[in-house]
Amino acid sequence: MRLLKYDVVIVGAGPSGSSAAKTAAELGVNVILLEEHPRAGIPNHCAEGLSLNGLKDAGLEPTEKIISQKITKARVYAPNKRFLELTSSNWVGYTIKRDVFDQILSEKACSAGADYFTNTKVIDVIKKNGTVAGVVALQGDEKIKIEAKVVIGADGFASVVRRSAGLGRWFLDVVSCAQYRLGNLKLDEPWVNEFYIGSNVAPGAYAWVFPKSSEEANVGLGVRRVHTDSAISYLKRFISSDDRFKEAKILSITGGITPVSGAIEKFVSNGLMLVGDAAGLLIPCTGAGVHTGVVSGNLAGKVAAESIEDGDTSANRLAEYKDKFQETWGKRIQDSRKVVEMLDKFDDEDLNLLAEVITSEDILALANGHDVARVVSRIVRRSPIKIMKLLAAYMRS
Numbered sequence: 001m002r003l004l005k006y007d008v009v010i011v012g013a014g015p016s017g018s019s020a021a022k023t024a025a026e027l028g029v030n031v032i033l034l035e036e037h038p039r040a041g042i043p044n045h046c047a048e049g050l051s052l053n054g055l056k057d058a059g060l061e062p063t064e065k066i067i068s069q070k071i072t073k074a075r076v077y078a079p080n081k082r083f084l085e086l087t088s089s090n091w092v093g094y095t096i097k098r099d100v101f102d103q104i105l106s107e108k109a110c111s112a113g114a115d116y117f118t119n120t121k122v123i124d125v126i127k128k129n130g131t132v133a134g135v136v137a138l139q140g141d142e143k144i145k146i147e148a149k150v151v152i153g154a155d156g157f158a159s160v161v162r163r164s165a166g167l168g169r170w171f172l173d174v175v176s177c178a179q180y181r182l183g184n185l186k187l188d189e190p191w192v193n194e195f196y197i198g199s200n201v202a203p204g205a206y207a208w209v210f211p212k213s214s215e216e217a218n219v220g221l222g223v224r225r226v227h228t229d230s231a232i233s234y235l236k237r238f239i240s241s242d243d244r245f246k247e248a249k250i251l252s253i254t255g256g257i258t259p260v261s262g263a264i265e266k267f268v269s270n271g272l273m274l275v276g277d278a279a280g281l282l283i284p285c286t287g288a289g290v291h292t293g294v295v296s297g298n299l300a301g302k303v304a305a306e307s308i309e310d311g312d313t314s315a316n317r318l319a320e321y322k323d324k325f326q327e328t329w330g331k332r333i334q335d336s337r338k339v340v341e342m343l344d345k346f347d348d349e350d351l352n353l354l355a356e357v358i359t360s361e362d363i364l365a366l367a368n369g370h371d372v373a374r375v376v377s378r379i380v381r382r383s384p385i386k387i388m389k390l391l392a393a394y395m396r397s
């Protein structure tokens with residue numbers, strides 16, 4: 001078996017892993033990034049929505065190379081199809097080219113000095129005296145052992161690193177998604193992202209239409225909790241119920257899982273950090289994880305490099321990463337999860353009522369976990385009794 005030695009080994013060249021690799025390499029430590037596929041970003045399991053802030057935190061500008069469509073409005077449809085419109089005075093969004101985005105981030109990691117192996121699938125972590133000390137990977141039939149002072153698991157929701165290191169087999173709550181890339185469309189307003197909620201459309205989650213141009217869009221949905229059918233069956237019904245998609249051509253089909261139970265309890269241990277989806281670091285209400293992945297990767301890469309410099313890669317030292325992440329994004333993830341749990345208590349009729357009293361600013365804040373307690377108490381004041389009681393569940397939690 002081939003043996004390699006690095007300061008930091010990073011598993012997975014998604015947004016989290018490439019960000020971690022770039023940051024650690026820039027700080028002068030010896031880094032290797034491992035990706036099981038031939039190139040980063042393919043296959044692409046994403047609706048490709050990203051804010052300008054998300055792009056900026058990834059060190060990128062909204063250039064034509066990365067962006068398919070600028071988004072200046074969002075519409076959220078209640079089950080009765082009444083909708084609320086969010087304009088972009090508080091946010092700027094894009095439908096990105098996620099394959100290109102991931103590819104560029106992996107290239108930036110290499111330019112910063114990281115070594116990069118594609119077609120390399122990690123199958124286990126190496127442990128020495130209870131400390132994670134590297135990984136075992138397969139390159140074709142060849143097994144490679146890579147020893148490292150710090151391992152960063154950036155290998156997505158099904159993370160082999162998380163499972164083999166004993167930090168958790170699965171999440172308490174996930175959304176199962178299905179998505180078509182549809183072509184041959186004639187969208188009147190390609191700058192509008194659409195979200196649809198309701199038990200007939202996407203039980204426990206939502207359906208989305210994210211235009212990539214007036215001719216093309218990512219149209220998908222997630223299902224969660226009680227659903228009577230698969231995500232793809234709900235999606236087929238959703239698409240056939242909308243006349244705009246009558247002549248559509250299916251360009252590709254994808255799917256995937258988003259963990260929405262919030263950050264796992266333990267995502268740092270001796271010699272190990274988990275970032276992005278591997279640690280459940282998504283915004284539960286929206287299922288958005290690219291921005292949080294980049295932020296967690298940047299932080300983990302920095303703490304990994306600094307702890308190596310200090311000669312201390314114990315869980316205590318690496319916990320600086322978790323603490324810093326929790327300070328900045330942890331509360332938002334936690335609060336957004338509480339909103340998910342609160343909305344679980346609403347039936348379709350309640351959601352229709354809520355749509356009568358909620359404002360677009362409220363939706364934006366609730367979905368993204370911003371200032372949630374204040375927003376909920378504001379909505380309570382203008383709600384009918386039934387909704388007031390349901391919202392009170394959040395106030396009590």
Ligand SMILES: Cc1cc2nc3c(=O)[nH]c(=O)nc-3n(C[C@H](O)[C@H](O)[C@H](O)COP(=O)(O)OP(=O)(O)OC[C@H]3O[C@@H](n4cnc5c(N)ncnc54)[C@H](O)[C@@H]3O)c2cc1C
Pocket residue numbers: 011012013014015016017034035036037040041045046047048049050120121122123154155156157159160177178179220254255256257258275276277278282287288289290291293
């Ligand atoms: C249908 C769908 C739509 C979504 N839409 C959006 C959206 O619009 N906006 C948004 O912000 N988020 C969205 N998300 C969530 C987002 O895609 C994830 O949160 C994000 O990709 C997390 O990044 P990551 O780097 O942590 O993991 P990933 O992007 O999953 O990257 C993990 C990488 O690790 C590699 N890997 C896995 N196992 C191994 C192994 N054993 N060895 C080596 N390499 C390995 C994988 O090939 C992959 O390249 C969506 C998710 C789904 C399922």
